[in-house]
Amino acid sequence: MSISLPVRIAAAGALTAAVAATAVSLSYGQRTPSPAATIAHIAPVRATPPAPREAQAVTPGLEVLLRDSLHLVRGKRVGLITNHTAVTPDGRSAIDLLHQHPQVRLVALFGPEHGIRGNVDGGAHIASQRDARTGLTIHSLYGATQRPTPAMLRGIDVLLFDMQDIGARAYTYVWTMTMAMEEAAKAGIPFIVLDRPNPVTARVEGPLMQFEMRNRGPLITGHFPVPLRHGLTAGELARYVNGEYRLGTRLTVVPADGWRGGDWFDETGLRWINPSPNIRTLDAALSFSGLVMLETTNLNVGRGTEAPFSYVGAPYVDGDALLRRVRAYGLPGVRFERAEWTPRGSGWMQFAGRRCHGVRLAITDREAYQPVLTALVFLVELRKMYPEQLGMGSMRQMLGSEWAPAAVRAGEDPRSIFARWQQEDAQWERSIAPYRLYPAE
Numbered sequence: 170m171s172i173s174l175p176v177r178i179a180a181a182g183a184l185t186a187a188v189a190a191t192a193v194s195l196s197y198g199q200r201t202p203s204p205a206a207t208i209a210h211i212a213p214v215r216a217t218p219p220a221p222r223e224a225q226a227v228t229p230g231l232e233v234l235l236r237d238s239l240h241l242v243r244g245k246r247v248g249l250i251t252n253h254t255a256v257t258p259d260g261r262s263a264i265d266l267l268h269q270h271p272q273v274r275l276v277a278l279f280g281p282e283h284g285i286r287g288n289v290d291g292g293a294h295i296a297s298q299r300d301a302r303t304g305l306t307i308h309s310l311y312g313a314t315q316r317p318t319p320a321m322l323r324g325i326d327v328l329l330f331d332m333q334d335i336g337a338r339a340y341t342y343v344w345t346m347t348m349a350m351e352e353a354a355k356a357g358i359p360f361i362v363l364d365r366p367n368p369v370t371a372r373v374e375g376p377l378m379q380f381e382m383r384n385r386g387p388l389i390t391g392h393f394p395v396p397l398r399h400g401l402t403a404g405e406l407a408r409y410v411n412g413e414y415r416l417g418t419r420l421t422v423v424p425a426d427g428w429r430g431g432d433w434f435d436e437t438g439l440r441w442i443n444p445s446p447n448i449r450t451l452d453a454a455l456s457f458s459g460l461v462m463l464e465t466t467n468l469n470v471g472r473g474t475e476a477p478f479s480y481v482g483a484p485y486v487d488g489d490a491l492l493r494r495v496r497a498y499g500l501p502g503v504r505f506e507r508a509e510w511t512p513r514g515s516g517w518m519q520f521a522g523r524r525c526h527g528v529r530l531a532i533t534d535r536e537a538y539q540p541v542l543t544a545l546v547f548l549v550e551l552r553k554m555y556p557e558q559l560g561m562g563s564m565r566q567m568l569g570s571e572w573a574p575a576a577v578r579a580g581e582d583p584r585s586i587f588a589r590w591q592q593e594d595a596q597w598e599r600s601i602a603p604y605r606l607y608p609a610e
Contacts, residue, residue: 227437230363230404230423231331232257235266241361241421243272245326248317250279250310250349252342253287254333254442255363263331263363268303275305277325281332281345282311282389283445290446290516311341315389316348322356331363333444334403336370337458338378339567342444343403344392347410350418359419364404364606366437369455371430371609374398374541375590376569377597386566396594397541397569398458400430401601408604424606431610433535446516447477452532459540463548465562469519469527473512480510481547482527484520485558492528494550498584502538504531541590545583553580 234241247267255263264285267275278300283289285300285307295309308321322328328349332342346362353360378394393410395401401409404422411418428437434451435441443449448457456478460470463481471480482488488507495505508529512518528547532538551559564574576586 227366227428227432227439228426229257229331229365229439230425231255231263231266233426234361234363234423235270238423239272241423242267242327242329244274246274246276246324248277248279248322248325248328249275250281250328250330250332250345252281252283252285252332252444254365254444255331256440256442258439260440263329264300264303267329268305275303277321278303278305278307279310279317279321279349280307282341284311287443287445292517310345310349311389315345317352319352319356322352322358325358327359327361328353329361329363330403330407331365332403333365333442334367335444335448335454335457336367336398336400337454337461338395338397338399339390339461340445340457341389343406344389346403346407347392347416348388350407350411350416350420354417354419357419359421360407361421361423362404362407363423364402364425366425366428366432366434366439367400367402367430368434368451369398369458370433371400371605371607372398373400373594373598374458374539375587375594376541376573377590377593378566378569382566382569386563391566394569394597396590396597397462397567400598401604402428402606405601405604405606408606409601412604413600422606428607429610430605430607447472449477452535453478455532455535455538456530456540456543459542459544462541462544462564462567464519465564465567466548466551467519467558467560467562468551469510469512469525471510472516472518473514473521474510476529479530480508480525480527481530481544481551482508482510482525483558484523484525485555486525486527486551487554488526488528490554491547491550494554495528495546498546500539500543500546502532502534502536503543504533505529506531539587542583542587545577545587549577549580549583549586552577 251263267273284295289295294312296312297309298307300307330346334342350360373396375396377396378391380394383391407420408422411420448454460478463470468481468483471477492505492507505528509526511524512521561574568574
């Protein structure tokens with residue numbers, strides 16, 4: 170689904186002093202993938218995606234801050250919510266840059282899910298600790314609390330947020346941001362987002378979460394209503410939430426200079442850093458926004474393999490039958506092959522050490538590929554095949570409503586469900602138009 174987006178409010182290529190800001194990056198280590206799973210493909214999958222457009226030089230908000238808008242942090246006691254993805258194009262870390270800058274007083278760090286270095290498995294609680302390199306306290310926002318406490322904010326004049334998001338509602342980084350925005354508003358502390366591109370473009374793909382569904386799952390996976398593939402940068406999402414839900418945050422967004430809504434991450438000239446242990450490629454980031462909703466069921470989507478978010482199956486699935494069913498839809502931009510695999514390694518995964526049967530996906534045209542529709546087809550067909558075995562789990566928040574899980578259970582055509590989501594998304598896109606910062610193309 171291709172969405173025509175409104176022209177951005179503030180051009181990132183010609184920033185004024187009021188909105189420009191520079192950022193700091195971390196060179197704090199990369200996760201070593203968990204041991205490869207045992208994989209047996211019945212037929213090899215060879216994706217042939219189109220070549221990306223020529224890379225554009227994008228300057229992340231971190232660098233823009235230091236280049237143009239140091240006045241926003243000069244002489245102030247700074248708290249930084251960040252992780253290993255907050256780097257300049259040449260690999261310098263936000264932590265290092267701010268800590269070493271003679272006009273900035275970096276006094277505290279705050280780490281999200283996966284930790285400040287991105288090497289902790291998903292869902293694992295993290296304790297606060299001291300950073301060996303700077304000596305600063307790292308307050309964990311994915312442990313005893315998921316939002317800064319008054320004690321954590323004591324002695325801080327301004328809070329910065331700099332992390333690479335992947336554009337999916339269920340990905341926790343932006344909700345760590347919005348919870349911190351709420352606490353900053355209560356404490357009267359200004360909040361600055363050092364923006365970065367949405368790696369999977371500004372396109373939107375439902376379902377749109379209804380507000381009451383935030384309480385049908387963890388707030389950290391759905392703090393505010395946005396579609397599953399929301400099409401926003403972290404800065405745009407912060408503007409939207411602050412404006413529409415009246416958080417009262419004294420918010421400044423420092424845009425990523427040179428990014429366009431139609432640009433994929435490999436067209437930005439920026440280096441790819443795995444934002445979390447199981448998002449190891451741009452294709453995984455794209456597929457996550459759909460296949461993540463299957464993780465509320467008893468299915469494995471490739472965790473514990475060499476390619477997370479490119480499989481769908483379980484020990485009880487007939488791979489040949491599933492392959493026939495999903496191929497019958499003629500879904501665009503993706504190819505399917507039967508596969509068998511045994512998930513292995515560290516961290517949470519469905520069916521660890523057990524042989525799974527199912528289908529492997531390969532993206533062949535990312536412009537045409539619809540990850541949410543594709544995942545919905547799998548969900549509906551597997552529910553028809555295994556109504557007693559396929560548990561729906563905590564799917565109401567993921568599907569965004571009461572009606573969508575009911576439609577899946579009733580075996581409605583996934584294309585009809587998806588069409589209703591498209592109508593919801595079109596209305597939502599009109600509401601976010603004033604908060605957009607970047608040109609559509």
